[in-house]
Structure formats: C-alpha cells, structure tokens
Amino acid sequence: MRTTARCRRLLPLRADLGRCLRTSLAAALQRPVPLHTNAAVFAASFSSSSSSLAADNSDVVAPSVDDYGSAGLAPIPTKRLLHSNLTTPSLSSAGGNDVFGFPLISNKWFKQQHNANQLRKLHTTAVDAPATKLSSIDNDDVTRFARLSGEWWDERGALKPLHSLNQARVPWIRDTLGSRTSKSSTTDDGRSSLAGLRLMDVGCGAGVLSEPLARLGAHVIGLDAADDAIDVARARTRLDPDLKRANIEYRCGSVESFVADNPKMVGSFDAIVASEVIEHVLSLESFLDACVQLVKPGGQLFFTTLNRTLLSRVMAIWVAEDVLGIVPQGVHDWNKFVPPNDLAALLEARGCNVRLLNGLCYNPLMNKWSWVADTSINYALMARKEA
Amino acid sequence: MALSRILRSSTNLSATSLIANQLTRICRSFASTSSTSSSAASSDYYDVIVVGGGLVGNAMACNFGLNSNFQEKKLLLLEAGGTRSLGAPSKLYSNRVSAVSPSSKRLFQKLGIWDRLEAYRVKSVRQLQVMDSCSQSAIHFERQSFQSEVAWIIENDAIIGALFDKLASDCSKNVTVKSKARLKSCSLPADTSELAQVVLEDGSVFETKLIIGADGAKSKVREAMEIGYTGWEYGQKAIVATLQVSGGADNEVAWQRFTPFGPVAILPLSANLSSLVWTTSPDKCDQLLALNEDEFVDQLNEALWSEETQDSFVNKALFTVDSMLSTVLPATSVVQLPPTITGLQSDSRAAFPLGFGHAHTYVKPRAALIGDAAHRVHPLAGQGVNLGWGDVQELIEVLQKVVRSGGDLGSMTSLAEYDSRRQMRNVPTMVAIDWLNRLYGTNFAPVVMARSLGLYGVNRFGALKNLIMDRASA
Numbered sequence: 009m010r011t012t013a014r015c016r017r018l019l020p021l022r023a024d025l026g027r028c029l030r031t032s033l034a035a036a037l038q039r040p041v042p043l044h045t046n047a048a049v050f051a052a053s054f055s056s057s058s059s060s061l062a063a064d065n066s067d068v069v070a071p072s073v074d075d076y077g078s079a080g081l082a083p084i085p086t087k088r089l090l091h092s093n094l095t096t097p098s099l100s101s102a103g104g105n106d107v108f109g110f111p112l113i114s115n116k117w118f119k120q121q122h123n124a125n126q127l128r129k130l131h132t133t134a135v136d137a138p139a140t141k142l143s144s145i146d147n148d149d150v151t152r153f154a155r156l157s158g159e160w161w162d163e164r165g166a167l168k169p170l171h172s173l174n175q176a177r178v179p180w181i182r183d184t185l186g187s188r189t190s191k192s193s194t195t196d197d198g199r200s201s202l203a204g205l206r207l208m209d210v211g212c213g214a215g216v217l218s219e220p221l222a223r224l225g226a227h228v229i230g231l232d233a234a235d236d237a238i239d240v241a242r243a244r245t246r247l248d249p250d251l252k253r254a255n256i257e258y259r260c261g262s263v264e265s266f267v268a269d270n271p272k273m274v275g276s277f278d279a280i281v282a283s284e285v286i287e288h289v290l291s292l293e294s295f296l297d298a299c300v301q302l303v304k305p306g307g308q309l310f311f312t313t314l315n316r317t318l319l320s321r322v323m324a325i326w327v328a329e330d331v332l333g334i335v336p337q338g339v340h341d342w343n344k345f346v347p348p349n350d351l352a353a354l355l356e357a358r359g360c361n362v363r364l365l366n367g368l369c370y371n372p373l374m375n376k377w378s379w380v381a382d383t384s385i386n387y388a389l390m391a392r393k394e395a
Numbered sequence: 396m397a398l399s400r401i402l403r404s405s406t407n408l409s410a411t412s413l414i415a416n417q418l419t420r421i422c423r424s425f426a427s428t429s430s431t432s433s434s435a436a437s438s439d440y441y442d443v444i445v446v447g448g449g450l451v452g453n454a455m456a457c458n459f460g461l462n463s464n465f466q467e468k469k470l471l472l473l474e475a476g477g478t479r480s481l482g483a484p485s486k487l488y489s490n491r492v493s494a495v496s497p498s499s500k501r502l503f504q505k506l507g508i509w510d511r512l513e514a515y516r517v518k519s520v521r522q523l524q525v526m527d528s529c530s531q532s533a534i535h536f537e538r539q540s541f542q543s544e545v546a547w548i549i550e551n552d553a554i555i556g557a558l559f560d561k562l563a564s565d566c567s568k569n570v571t572v573k574s575k576a577r578l579k580s581c582s583l584p585a586d587t588s589e590l591a592q593v594v595l596e597d598g599s600v601f602e603t604k605l606i607i608g609a610d611g612a613k614s615k616v617r618e619a620m621e622i623g624y625t626g627w628e629y630g631q632k633a634i635v636a637t638l639q640v641s642g643g644a645d646n647e648v649a650w651q652r653f654t655p656f657g658p659v660a661i662l663p664l665s666a667n668l669s670s671l672v673w674t675t676s677p678d679k680c681d682q683l684l685a686l687n688e689d690e691f692v693d694q695l696n697e698a699l700w701s702e703e704t705q706d707s708f709v710n711k712a713l714f715t716v717d718s719m720l721s722t723v724l725p726a727t728s729v730v731q732l733p734p735t736i737t738g739l740q741s742d743s744r745a746a747f748p749l750g751f752g753h754a755h756t757y758v759k760p761r762a763a764l765i766g767d768a769a770h771r772v773h774p775l776a777g778q779g780v781n782l783g784w785g786d787v788q789e790l791i792e793v794l795q796k797v798v799r800s801g802g803d804l805g806s807m808t809s810l811a812e813y814d815s816r817r818q819m820r821n822v823p824t825m826v827a828i829d830w831l832n833r834l835y836g837t838n839f840a841p842v843v844m845a846r847s848l849g850l851y852g853v854n855r856f857g858a859l860k861n862l863i864m865d866r867a868s869a
C-alpha cells in the first residue's frame with residue numbers, strides 16, 4: 009500500500025516528534041510488539057492526506073463529495089493560534105484557557121473537544137508501523153501520560169464527553185445488535201440484551217465502552233495499543249464485582265497483529281466496535297481489513313468518528329496545534345478524519361453494506377450527546393458484512 | 396483509605412498531583428491486598444447502600460426492589476432505629492402525619508402499598524383553605540371537580556410500616572434491610588475507579604458502587620461528601636398534636652391560618668379528628684406545651700378565631716395573592732369556616748425545631764442524597780417529604796437507564812443528571828416555601844401555588860416580609 013510506503017519514508021520524522029509523544033512510550037519499548045504510539049499516528053498525518061487516501065482507493069467508486077456534508081475542504085490558512093500557554097495541557101477543570109475566538113462555539117466546548125481528543129490520543133491502535141526502536145523518549149511526556157491514565161475514570165475531568173458519549177452509543181449498539189437476538193424477554197429491561205454475543209472493542213482505552221457492553225452480557229475483548237490504558241482497564245475488572253462476573257478480557261496491541269496472532273478468532277466476532285478510533289489509525293485500509301476479517305459473515309461493524317469538514321477542521325487546528333501543541337504547523341490530525349462517504353466506500357470494497365449513518369451532537373452545558381441528521385462533526389456508522 | 400482521600404483532595408495542585416496519585420495507587424494496592432485477605436466477597440458488597448430507613452429511604456429501597464431492571468442488583472438498607480410492620484390500626488392516631496400529594500400517591504400505587512394504606516386509614520382532603528387570621532381574605536383550592544382529592548393525610552408510621560412490609564414480602568431477593576445499624580462513617584472515592592465504603596457503628600464494613608444518603612437533615616453521608624450546604628434554623632418550633640374537632644361536615648378541608656403566633660395547619664384525620672402543626676416561637680412553644688390540655692385547646696381556638704390581630708396591610712397582600720392564584724386555580728364561592736377544636740387526643744403534643752437546608756449538589760461520584768438529607772423545608776406547605784419522594788422517582792429513573800445501558804451505578808455522568816433535574820424542581824419550591832413562611836405562611840399549596848408566589852417576587856413583598864417576620868417572632 010502506498011500509504012505504508014510513504015509512512016516508511018517519513019519515519020525519520022519521528023525523532024522530531026519524539027518530544028511530542030504523550031503515550032506510553034516506555035511501555036512500548038519494553039514490549040516486542042509493534043509500536044502503536046502516537047508517533048506513528050502523527051507520522052501518519054504527514055503521509056496520508058485525504059487525497060492520498062482517496063488515491064489509494066482509486067479502484068473503488070469514489071465517494072461523491074458532500075452527500076454527507078463533507079464540504080469545506082477549501083484550505084484554511086494555517087496559522088498558529090494563541091494557545092502557547094497550554095503547552096502542558098491542564099486536565100483539571102475550568103479556567104485558565106484563553107479564548108479561541110470562534111464565535112459560535114464556547115471555549116468550554118473546545119476544551120471538552122480537546123479533552124476528548126486528548127483521550128483519543130491515548131487509545132490509538134491498529135497502527136502497524138514497522139518496528140523501529142524509538143530513540144527519543146520524553147520522560148516528561150511519559151509521566152504526564154501516567155497521570156492522565158489516572159484520569160480515565162474521572163468523569164468530570166478530561167474525558168467527560170467520552171463518558172457521556174456512552175449514553176448515546178451504548179443504546180445504539182445494544183438496540184442494533186439486540187434486535188438480532190431473539191431473546192425478547194430479557195431485552196425488555198435491557199439487562200442481558202447482548203448475552204451470547206462476541207464483541208471486540210478496538211481502541212478500547214481503559215474500557216469506557218467495553219465495560220458497559222460486557223455488563224450487558226456480551227463477551228468482550230478490548231484491544232488497545234496503549235498498555236497503560238489496558239492496565240487501568242484490567243485493574244477495574246478486578247475491582248468491579250459486575251465485571252468480575254462479566255465476560256471481558258483486554259489485550260494490548262493492534263488489530264492487525266491481533267489477526268496475525270489469533271488466526272482462530274478470524275471470523276468469530278458478532279460485532280466489531282471502533283469508537284473514536286479510526287481518525288487516528290495510520291492505515292485505515294489495513295485497519296478495516298483486519299476488522300472485517302475478525303467479524304463473522306453477517307456480523308456488524310460499528311464506528312463513531314469525526315468527519316472531515318470545515319467545522320471539524322477548526323477544531324482540529326485548535327486542538328492539535330494550539331492546545332496540544334504537538335503537531336507541526338500545517339499538518340493536522342484533521343487530515344486523518346474520515347468523511348462518512350470514504351468510510352462507506354472502504355467498507356463496501358470489503359464486502360460490507362452500510363446500514364446506519366447518523367450524526368452526533370455534543371451539548372457541553374448538559375454534557376449530553378444527541379442524535380442528529382447532520383454528520384458534519386461527529387457521526388456514527390454501522391455496516392454489515394455480507395453473509 | 397483515609398490517607399488516599401486526604402491525598403486526593405490535594406490533587407488539584409498539579410505540582411503534588413503526581414506524587415499524590417502514586418501514593419494513592421500505593422494505598423489502593425495496599426487496600427486491595429488487605430481486602431483480599433478478608434476477601435471482598437459478595438457478602439460485604441452491595442451494588443447500592445441506602446443509609447436511613449425513614450419515609451424516603453424506605454421508598455427508595457422499595458422502588459429499587461420492585462423494579463425489574465434491578466433484579467440482579469443487591470441493595471442494603473441501613474436504619475439506625477428499629478423496623479416495624481404495619482399491624483392493625485391503633486386506636487390512637489400518631490401525631491406525625493404527612494400530607495401526601497397526588498404524585499406521591501401515584502408512587503405508592505406503583506409500589507403496591509396504596510390499597511394497604513387505604514385499608515389501614517387514609518384521610519382524603521378535597522380542599523385546601525388558606526386564611527389570614529383575620530379572615531377578611533381567604534384562599535382555597537380544590538380540584539376542578541369536587542370529586543378529586545388534593546392530598547391525603549397519612550400517618551408517617553403507617554407509610555413506613557407498609558413500605559417495610561412490602562420490602563419483606565416482595566423484595567427479599569435483592570433488598571436486605573438492616574435495622575439497628577447506624578452509619579459511623581463512609582468514604583467516597585474521587586472517581587469511579589474505586590468502590591465507596593461504609594462503616595457501621597458496630598464495626599462492620601461494606602463496599603458499594605453507590606451510597607444513597609436518606610439519613611435526614613443531619614445526614615452523615617452529606618458530611619462525607621464534603622459539599623456546600625446552606626442551612627439555618629428558623630428560630631421557630633412546630634407543635635404537633637392530634638385534635639378532636641367539630642364543625643366541618645365531613646372534615647375534608649385542610650386549613651392553614653396565619654395567627655399572631657405563626658401559621659397553624661389543621662389536617663383532617665377522620666370525621667372528628669385532625670392533626671395540628673402549629674409553628675411558633677420557641678418561647679411561645681414552651682408556654683403552650685406547659686399548659687394543660689384544656690388551656691392548650693383554648694389558646695388554639697383563640698389563635699384560630701381571634702379577630703384582634705387584623706392587619707389591613709396583610710389583608711391587602713393576601714388579597715393580591717388570592718387574585719393572582721385564582722388565575723391558576725379556580726376559587727370556590729363557598730368559604731368554609733374552620734373547625735372548632737374540642738379537645739386533644741390523650742396528650743399527643745410534641746415539638747420539633749424548624750430549619751431550612753439546601754445541599755448545593757446532591758451528588759458526588761458514588762454518592763447521592765435524597766429527602767431531607769438533600770433539602771429541608773418549613774413544614775407549613777406540607778411539601779417536605781413529597782419533595783423527597785420526587786427525588787426517589789427521579790433517581791430510580793436515572794439508575795434504571797444506567798443499568799439498561801450497562802453503566803456503573805455510581806457513575807457521575809448519570810448522577811449529575813439526577814442532580815440537575817431535582818435541583819431544578821426542588822429549589823424553586825424551597826425558596827417559595829421559605830418566602831411563604833416569611834410572609835405569613837401557609838398553604839399546603841400544590842407546587843404550582845408556591846411557584847406562582849415565588850415568581851411574584853420577594854421584592855414586591857419585601858416590606859411585608861419584614862413585617863411578617865416581626866410578627867412571627869413576636
């Protein structure tokens with residue numbers, strides 16, 4: 009794949025990016041597993057823009073632009089915004105942030121988006137970059153990350169929007185999957201509505217989504233590249249009596265390597281969930297290849313992610329350049345955001361049919377997500393693998 | 396545990412946070428190793444622990460126990476006192492009664508205790524009449540159709556007994572009731588990565604996902620939550636008693652009358668018995684309690700019927716309230732006279748200090764407050780426990796959503812929803828009741844009346860308010 013080749017070429021850039029890592033590099037070094045760090049993710053940002061993604065898929069029907077509101081591709085002049093005082097992202101609450109003067113959206117909203125994004129940085133996965141020994145590890149960043157890993161379950165902290173996202177995405181997954189099982193008697197009250205189903209939560213982080221799915225009775229494998237997050241997730245399964253009873257296990261690694269290491273699990277999952285993940289993967293294609301391989305024929309794939317639009321771009325610039333200060337000027341994570349049409353085309357090319365597509369909208373005042381028709385920032389997509 | 400909490404309270408100082416976190420982790424691992432020796436077995440773990448088995452805590456436990464969403468969850472109800480089953484009606488009425496609102500009645504019906512209570516004894520109120528002591532002006536409320544009731548007067552013990560019986564008969568699968576179990580302390584984690592812990596006075600320890608504080612106005616749970624609380628004593632006391640009355644045909648009207656000594660509420664219990672709640676100053680209260688029964692009854696009648704305290708200013712204000720309320724609730728043309736008090740049921744007098752209390756938030760990770768633990772109001776509007784039962788319904792609503800979507804019962808994301816919804820409901824009512832008391836009290840009003848008054852504004856009544864306060868403490 010061309011993406012991978014480009015990525016290889018760009019790998020030296022990692023040295024420069026080393027300072028910017030905020031994921032568990034130390035842990036990554038200790039393990040012989042491929043590196044699934046943000047370094048790779050950010051390197052990916054250099055390598056694959058929306059156009060390269062489209063080019064890589066020239067064999068599939070090019071998605072007609074803008075059906076889903078993925079307009080706004082007109083380049084925005086890259087400029088540094090005023091967030092240099094946030095070089096150490098403060099994860100505590102309110103105050104201190106200077107205002108990004110976007111007229112329609114409150115600073116708080118940005119902050120929460122930032123927090124959500126920061127979180128995403130913690131559980132990127134599926135980045136099957138060539139294993140290169142990392143040369144520069146910023147211990148500050150490692151400790152900063154260690155601190156953040158303790159915030160995974162502070163629902164009022166950095167990850168507040170991710171926790172409340174459960175109120176939308178869990179019922180979505182539950183009802184979509186639950187409607188397939190015939191146990192209507194137990195689904196009445198939703199308790200064991202997912203009983204008997206095997207799910208994989210790819211990019212599970214510390215289990216914010218895996219846990220509820222397991223409590224609803226599913227057999228869940230949570231997979232994430234960040235082993236600090238996995239440690240937190242595992243610790244909770246020992247602490248929480250529900251989870252002790254539930255069928256949940258966590259693995260550290262990428263989805264690609266999971267497929268390679270567990271050939272017996274190929275085609276064994278009723279559903280794969282990749283929530284707030286694909287906007288970070290190095291190669292979306294190999295990521296999707298692996299996901300589709302894991303799911304049973306007739307099984308379902310659930311995605312939630314960010315669209316690539318003007319609005320999400322504003323966010324991404326602000327988030328990546330100004331708040332996090334980790335992406336070199338002119339290179340945005342935004343380039344990895346995936347328009348629903350692109351995702352749909354990639355899935356169709358892998359023998360999956362898109363069944364559901366909805367927008368999600370976050371209200372920071374109420375800390376509530378709601379389903380909307382507009383998919384221009386956050387959206388959720390479900391596809392079914394052909395039987 | 397305690398150490399970890401102290402440490403955590405300093406984590407907002409970023410310089411110390413890392414160390415604190417690490418120490419917390421050490422504490423945590425220490426705690427977990429020590430708890431494995433005593434085995435964190437299911438016997439000392441409950442998904443939910445309700446502290447306080449009063450009117451509100453029992454309703455919470457019962458609602459939880461009967462709800463199909465919680466059949467696989469375990470709840471522990473801790474009550475410092477004893478528990479009593481609802482037997483045959485005693486000859487004498489208890490002097491502690493509640494005016495149960497229509498929405499609380501619906502809760503009781505849902506919990507399947509309403510029929511039982513009706514079979515025991517329930518007095519329906521068809522009309523609420525609010526009068527100034529001078530009776531120049533009277534406000535009364537009734538449902539559009541005289542057939543329907545505005546409230547039901549039920550003895551507190553009967554409600555608790557019926558709830559307790561229901562717990563024993565229908566909820567034993569998932570609800571455990573522990574009486575004579577007084578909470579000594581509880582520790583709450585900073586987030587849901589740990590369980591909350593409850594220590595009883597007998598030394599037993601329980602772990603849980605969610606502590607529900609239903610332990611009344613002096614709540615220990617609230618203390619442990621370390622949240623803001625605004626409270627004051629009114630410098631008033633309420634005398635309760637069971638009265639023998641004559642006059643009203645079926646005794647179906649609940650009366651509130653502002654007297655020179657504070658608001659008097661007379662709530663029908665039967666054709667010839669009513670329950671008294673007389674708010675007055677502590678001095679006057681002591682005097683009244685020291686009187687013999689006949690003297691007390693004379694004083695009460697005088698307070699109810701006396702014309703000597705006419706105050707045209709008050710009358711005018713009352714008239715304003717009246718006309719305002721008549722847009723909300725239809726007034727009847729029949730002004731009934733209050734009943735004449737003929738005697739006391741044995742000596743049923745008792746007195747309670749009155750206060751106001753408001754917890755600035757009802758929730759913390761793994762903790763929620765309901766009932767008087769969260770909010771304490773003046774009894775003059777008969778709203779106190781009804782607010783608490785409203786809390787129960789809202790909290791159940793939120794928790795069942797958590798369970799249905801596989802969440803953690805102590806999750807702040809959901810508890811915050813309970814908090815904001817209830818604060819939105821409770822605070823205006825509380826403020827209105829407080830103003831009412833300061834004005835000249837009274838009503839028993841449905842929330843709608845309290846809200847109307849509240850909206851009408853304290854400014855408008857500012858001068859009057861001061862006047863009334865003077866009068867109330869006279």
Ligand SMILES: Cc1cc2nc3c(=O)[nH]c(=O)nc-3n(C[C@H](O)[C@H](O)[C@H](O)COP(=O)(O)OP(=O)(O)OC[C@H]3O[C@@H](n4cnc5c(N)ncnc54)[C@H](O)[C@@H]3O)c2cc1C
Pocket residue numbers: 446447448449450451452473474475476492493494495576577578579609610611612615633635672747765766767768774776777778779780781782783
């Ligand atoms: C004179 C008077 C008249 C009133 N009339 C009305 C009325 O007509 N209508 C109305 O709606 N409201 C009325 N109220 C208010 C009403 O009584 C309260 O709102 C109601 O009792 C609150 O119930 P609760 O269960 O929240 O608290 P409480 O009734 O205070 O119950 C708390 C329970 O917790 C237990 N407890 C406390 N500490 C601990 C501990 N550490 N460990 C274990 N258990 C503990 C106690 O034993 C008690 O059983 C009146 C109040 C007064 C004072």
